[in-house]
Amino acid sequence: MTPLSRIAEQWSAVDGLLDEALALAPRARDDWLATLSGEAALHRETLRALLATQARLETDDFLHTLPPLRPPAALLAGAEPRAGELVGPYRLIRELGRGGMGLVWLAERHDGLAARHVALKLPRLAWGQGLAERLAREREILAGLEHEHIARLYDAGVDAQGRPFIAMQYVEGEPIDAYCRRHRLPAVARIGLLLQAMAAVAHAHARLVVHRDLKPGNVLVDADGCVTLLDFGLAKLIDGEQAGATAVTEFAGRALTPNYASPEQIRGEPLGTASDVYSLGVLAFELLTEAKPYRLSRGTAAELEEAIMRAEPPRASDAATDPALKKALRGDLDAILARALKKAVAGRYAGVDAFADDLQRHLRGEPVLARPDGAGYRLAKFVGRHRLAVGLGVALTLTVLAGSGVSLWQAHVARLQEQRASAEVRRQRATQDLYIETLSRLSVLAAEEPQALTRPGAVTSVLVDKLNEMAPHLAERPDDRGAQLEAVMVQLNYDQRFAESLTIGEQYLAHLKAHDAPPSQVINTYASLGRTLFQLGRLDDSEAMRRAGLDWAADAHDSETELRRMTIAADLGDLLTNRGRRDEALTVLTRADRLATQHGADQHLRYESLIPLGMYYLSFDDAKALELLQQARFELRANGLADDDTVGQLQWQLGDALLANGRLTEAEEALNESLAGYRRAYGRDSRSAVRAFGRSMAATARLDPARAAQLIAAERQALGQRPGGLPAPSDALLQAREFEAAWLAGNVAASQAIALPDEAMLKSPSVLRNNQVLIVHATQASTQDGRATRMLPLMEALLKHWPDGHIPKRTRLRMEQVIAEAQLAAGAADAARAAAQALADMIDAAQGRHSLGYRAALSVVALAAARAGDSRGAGQALDHLARLEEPPYPSAAERADVELRRAQALALLGRAAEAAAIARAVLPGLQTQHAQSPRLALARRLSAASG
Numbered sequence: 001m002t003p004l005s006r007i008a009e010q011w012s013a014v015d016g017l018l019d020e021a022l023a024l025a026p027r028a029r030d031d032w033l034a035t036l037s038g039e040a041a042l043h044r045e046t047l048r049a050l051l052a053t054q055a056r057l058e059t060d061d062f063l064h065t066l067p068p069l070r071p072p073a074a075l076l077a078g079a080e081p082r083a084g085e086l087v088g089p090y091r092l093i094r095e096l097g098r099g100g101m102g103l104v105w106l107a108e109r110h111d112g113l114a115a116r117h118v119a120l121k122l123p124r125l126a127w128g129q130g131l132a133e134r135l136a137r138e139r140e141i142l143a144g145l146e147h148e149h150i151a152r153l154y155d156a157g158v159d160a161q162g163r164p165f166i167a168m169q170y171v172e173g174e175p176i177d178a179y180c181r182r183h184r185l186p187a188v189a190r191i192g193l194l195l196q197a198m199a200a201v202a203h204a205h206a207r208l209v210v211h212r213d214l215k216p217g218n219v220l221v222d223a224d225g226c227v228t229l230l231d232f233g234l235a236k237l238i239d240g241e242q243a244g245a246t247a248v249t250e251f252a253g254r255a256l257t258p259n260y261a262s263p264e265q266i267r268g269e270p271l272g273t274a275s276d277v278y279s280l281g282v283l284a285f286e287l288l289t290e291a292k293p294y295r296l297s298r299g300t301a302a303e304l305e306e307a308i309m310r311a312e313p314p315r316a317s318d319a320a321t322d323p324a325l326k327k328a329l330r331g332d333l334d335a336i337l338a339r340a341l342k343k344a345v346a347g348r349y350a351g352v353d354a355f356a357d358d359l360q361r362h363l364r365g366e367p368v369l370a371r372p373d374g375a376g377y378r379l380a381k382f383v384g385r386h387r388l389a390v391g392l393g394v395a396l397t398l399t400v401l402a403g404s405g406v407s408l409w410q411a412h413v414a415r416l417q418e419q420r421a422s423a424e425v426r427r428q429r430a431t432q433d434l435y436i437e438t439l440s441r442l443s444v445l446a447a448e449e450p451q452a453l454t455r456p457g458a459v460t461s462v463l464v465d466k467l468n469e470m471a472p473h474l475a476e477r478p479d480d481r482g483a484q485l486e487a488v489m490v491q492l493n494y495d496q497r498f499a500e501s502l503t504i505g506e507q508y509l510a511h512l513k514a515h516d517a518p519p520s521q522v523i524n525t526y527a528s529l530g531r532t533l534f535q536l537g538r539l540d541d542s543e544a545m546r547r548a549g550l551d552w553a554a555d556a557h558d559s560e561t562e563l564r565r566m567t568i569a570a571d572l573g574d575l576l577t578n579r580g581r582r583d584e585a586l587t588v589l590t591r592a593d594r595l596a597t598q599h600g601a602d603q604h605l606r607y608e609s610l611i612p613l614g615m616y617y618l619s620f621d622d623a624k625a626l627e628l629l630q631q632a633r634f635e636l637r638a639n640g641l642a643d644d645d646t647v648g649q650l651q652w653q654l655g656d657a658l659l660a661n662g663r664l665t666e667a668e669e670a671l672n673e674s675l676a677g678y679r680r681a682y683g684r685d686s687r688s689a690v691r692a693f694g695r696s697m698a699a700t701a702r703l704d705p706a707r708a709a710q711l712i713a714a715e716r717q718a719l720g721q722r723p724g725g726l727p728a729p730s731d732a733l734l735q736a737r738e739f740e741a742a743w744l745a746g747n748v749a750a751s752q753a754i755a756l757p758d759e760a761m762l763k764s765p766s767v768l769r770n771n772q773v774l775i776v777h778a779t780q781a782s783t784q785d786g787r788a789t790r791m792l793p794l795m796e797a798l799l800k801h802w803p804d805g806h807i808p809k810r811t812r813l814r815m816e817q818v819i820a821e822a823q824l825a826a827g828a829a830d831a832a833r834a835a836a837q838a839l840a841d842m843i844d845a846a847q848g849r850h851s852l853g854y855r856a857a858l859s860v861v862a863l864a865a866a867r868a869g870d871s872r873g874a875g876q877a878l879d880h881l882a883r884l885e886e887p888p889y890p891s892a893a894e895r896a897d898v899e900l901r902r903a904q905a906l907a908l909l910g911r912a913a914e915a916a917a918i919a920r921a922v923l924p925g926l927q928t929q930h931a932q933s934p935r936l937a938l939a940r941r942l943s944a945a946s947g
Contacts, residue, residue: 081122086110088159090120090167106170118154118167145207149200150229171228173220180287185638187328188602190287191359192638196227198280198356204229205273205352212271214279215260216286225634259292263343274345277355281340281348285313288329289320293341313341332362335370363603363640430480431487437466460495463488464504478515485511489528498535505529519553523564526552530571539579546572550588559599566595567608574612580807582616582846589613607635607650615653619810620848622660622888629654648677652695659699660852661888668699685722690730694773697737702891704928705745712737729770732757736774743781744893746926746933751785754778759794765801772798772811779818783825784934792826795819806838808846813839813853820860821897833864833873852887852894859901866908874905892925896935903942912945919943 036044081103085092090107096119097104107120146152155167173179176197180190197219204211211218211229218231262278265271285293293313313319316337317329329337336358342348349355358368441462445452452458467488474481485508492501509525526549533542549568553561573589576582593609600606614628633654636647651674658667675692682688693715701708716734720726726734735754742751757778762768768775775798779791799819804812816839823832840857848854862877881902889895899922907915919942929936 081105086159087120087122087163087165088157089155090118090165092120093117107167116154117170119151119170121166121168123164145204145209147200147203149196149227150203168230169228171220171222171230173222173226173228175216176219176221176227176283177216177287179221181290186602187288187325187333188363188604189638191363192604192640193221193225193227194280194284194287195356195359195640196637197229197283198352198359200227200229201276201280202352202356205276210271210273211276211279212265213260214276214283216283219283224630225637264345272345273351274348277340277348277352278342280352280355281337284340285316285319285337288325288333288337289316290322290325291319293319312343313338332368332370336362336368339370360640428483430474430477430483434463434466434470434484434487437470438463441466457495457497460492460497460500463491464500467504478511482508482511482515482517486525493528493532496535498532502529502532502536505532518561519556520558520561520564523549523552523561523568525549527564527568527571530568530575534575539575543572543575543579546575562595562599563605566592566600566605569595570609570612574615577612577616578804578809580804580809582808585616589616604635604639607632607639610635611650611653614657618653618657618660619813619851619853620808620843620846621850622657622852623850626654626657626661626663629657648674648681651677652692655695655699659702659890662890664699664703664891668696668703671696671699685719685727685730687727687729687733690719690733694733694737698740701737701741701744702893705741705747708741709738709745709750712741732771732774736777739774739777739781743777743784744891745928745930746784746893746935747930748785748932748934750930751781752787754781756782756787756790757794762794762797768794768798768801769803772802772815776815776818779822783821788822788825792819792822792828795822806842808842808848813843813851816842817853817856820857824860824864824901829864829867833861833868836860836864849884850887852889852898855881855884855887856898858884859898859905862905863901863908866905871909874909878902878905878909892922893929893935896922896926896939900935900938900942904938907942907945915942916945919945 033044033048036047081087081092083092083094087105087107089109091110093106093108095103096106103122105120105122107118108116109118151171152169153166154169156165158164174182176193179185180193183189185193197214201211201214213231218229220228220230222228260279260282262271262275265275282293285291315329315334317326317334320326320329336355339358340348340355349358354369358370361368438459442459445458445462455461467484470484471481474484485504489501489505489508492498492504505525505528509522509529512522512525526545530542530546530549533539533545546568550565550572569588569592573585573592576585576588589609589612593606593613596606596609600608610628610632614625614632617625617628619625629650633650636650651670655667655671655674658664658670671692675689675696678686678689678692697708697712700711712734716726716731719730719734738754739751742748742754757771757774762771762775775791775794779788779795782788782791795815796819799815802812802815806812816835820832820835820839823829823835836857840854840861843849843851843854843857858877858881862874862881865871865873865877889898899918903915903918906912906918919939923939923943926933926936926939
């Protein structure tokens with residue numbers, strides 16, 4: 001393989017090509033290498049070597065080609081590592097921790113590649129061969145594990161002194177028990193963290209790896225509530241040649257953590273996945289009770305081992321001292337933890353997945369496997385899940401049976417709940433009958449009229465026909481009819497047949513009202529119809545539908561109804577935000593958040609209200625938006641039940657907020673996660689995936705414009721090689737991001753090499769709107785590449801035909817800012833000043849003075865006024881800017897553009913010293929600009945001016 005030192009200088013070019021190659025199937029890579037031409041051909045052999053290494057990483061060959069981790073005997077008594085010392089390609093920064101067998105240091109690469117902090121695991125040199133073997137095994141195990149909640153393996157090897165090392169992901173977090181105590185988390189949130197850890201352990205078990213050292217110190221939680229599992233140093237492979245070395249006593253004596261060890265681990269017996277189940281049970285017991293499962297009188301190791309092997313732990317609810325935790329633990333959680341802590345392997349959960357599933361059943365209010373499956377227990381769980389319906393029934397029963405004996409009352413309630421349970425089963429059967437009838441009809445059509453099934457929407461048309469056919473037979477069974485209407489409404493929505501879904505949904509809503517359905521059910525249907533109307537572009541009707549749902553059954557205040565009311569309030573607030581009615585929106589969104597806090601805290605449902613509230617503030621108060629969206633992410637993770645779409649959308653929105661606040665590395669990570677989800681769901685060449693790719697490039701371009709340009713070029717080439725070539729809409733999205741990267745870098749030559757949008761092709765309003773991203777970024781780039789005059793007509797036409805007029809919303813504000821800056825660059829100072837002042841007034845009216853857009857608008861007003869000779873107007877704008885608190889900036893380039901306009905205005909007013917001070921302040925952030933960057937040249941010229 002080519003040594004890293006030899007490819008370091010080539011890396012910026014190689015990196016983009018390598019991404020392109022890795023996107024291809026392995027068998028296609030040789031042909032791709034052969035087709036390389038021009039400068040790319042110079043890197044052919046380097047790429048061939050890197051691809052060969054990648055192939056080994058993806059097979060067992062990787063494990064055999066890494067150097068053996070055996071330090072020479074001469075080093076065994078050497079000095080311990082020191083800060084600043086080099087270990088292979090890493091420079092040690094500070095020690096993070098140590099155990100009897102090894103050290104962990106924070107380190108960073110010193111060879112210029114893969115710049116990141118890592119946790120570097122090293123032997124304590126006096127230990128000897130045992131640790132080298134343990135590191136070798138950990139390297140082997142980690143190479144086969146890839147999971148979002150397992151610390152990643154980056155590198156492994158032996159340094160020049162013969163010391164073995166492993167470079168792992170550095171996790172900035174705290175042990176899970178300390179995190180729970182510090183945040184005073186309720187039981188539901190603690191279970192959410194446990195479920196993340198369990199997902200990681202289950203991933204390892206699925207790859208035949210047992211951890212064997214699960215404890216709080218190896219389960220870290222970061223500031224966002226994300227769990228990462230560490231330290232597979234004691235882990236073992238339970239297949240192949242590794243299966244023999246199973247007893248922990250056969251390696252390094254008793255190198256385990258006794259508090260969390262299983263009985264079979266203490267006894268030195270062969271270990272399987274059940275041992276990790278037990279350790280997770282101890283961890284869960286400790287997190288949920290804040291106490292150890294075994295109470296010791298002497299506290300010795302021998303007494304602890306004896307307790308683990310023979311003593312039964314107390315019930316979790318008895319061990320807990322916190323009243324809230326004690327109450328939450330009674331019943332299901334007591335039983336779940338007791339089963340996980342069974343002495344006999346056969347008595348525990350069969351695997352970590354089963355343990356996690358039972359915890360999730362408990363969160364959903366369903367019967368758990370750890371409890372006896374008796375009728376009374378199942379009835380109690382039914383009551384818990386259907387409090388509203390049960391509550392109405394119980395109230396009626398109490399009225400009728402006032403003064404009767406308790407046993408009679410209990411029997412009546414039991415019969416009532418059995419009837420309700422039976423009704424729920426009948427609803428499910430009615431839906432099942434509908435789909436069976438539909439499938440039967442489809443089978444006939446497939447045999448007799450196959451062409452009928454080739455028409456778009458043929459399957460759902462048959463479903464609707466069957467729904468209507470069965471209606472007369474269900475006239476006396478309203479619950480069954482309602483179940484079928486609801487199922488078809490949802491099905492049509494998923495099929496994006498929104499008009500048909502609306503028709504069925506309106507029938508369903510009328511049906512619910514006619515049969516006195518619970519308020520929560522009616523409100524939920526209003527919410528569904530509001531979303532369908534929004535998809536149809538009927539915004540007035542969508543708003544009216546949501547308001548009607550919000551007002552339904554105003555005197556009903558049970559939790560189930562209030563939570564549905566919270567959902568529809570969040571929907572309505574989001575719609576009002578997008579329609580520019582921000583005062584109303586804030587009132588409704590605040591109400592939604594209050595309902596979520598009051599009624600959904602235990603289930604962590606507050607994310608539903610926090611997401612639209614965060615988006616309300618984005619572009620108006622970006623710091624507040626980020627705070628709310630980060631809190632939403634925490635709630636969503638603690639909830640643990642959200643679907644992939646919700647998670648992916650939040651990552652997108654959170655990425656935008658991180659980007660707006662200049663937290664670029666985090667923004668890139670969040671947006672890349674969103675991108676990966678869209679690619680998995682819709683394919684790489686889908687418009688959704690290409691749009692997500694563009695968003696991720698917005699973050700990458702602010703970190704490293706050259707890398708972004710390379711990745712965009714590689715994506716263009718990869719998509720262009722697919723059947724049908726690169727679709728025009730995707731081409732426009734990629735071209736937009738090319739303009740953005742060139743503008744951020746100040747690379748005028750690169751910007752001018754990209755063709756401007758064709759005016760002749762953008763005549764119709766709909767085509768203009770569909771190319772909004774391209775037009776905006778091309779206009780943005782034109783402010784420094786000399787083509788602003790050519791772009792202005794397109795930008796003005798886009799603004800004219802944009803559907804929301806002068807509504808203060810993110811997209812509109814950005815467009816107004818870009819056109820004002822382009823007018824200024826084109827020499828139209830009066831037009832720029834008027835546009836910028838209108839923009840500032842719009843943002844001010846929307847309470848957005850904390851935003852970048854407000855500061856940018858005022859800087860254009862100041863410079864335009866100064867150029868027009870209006871020193872008084874320029875001075876007023878500059879004074880206003882001086883009084884404002886500086887907002888967060890997405891990048892140093894965007895900060896420089898705003899501040900340099902302020903400096904230019906000051907210079908024109910004869911205040912050269914102030915202008916120079918501002919220019920000098922922005923210069924350090926422009927060191928990565930292109931050598932010919934106009935903003936860099938301007939900053940240097942202004943900083944050199946004298947007073």
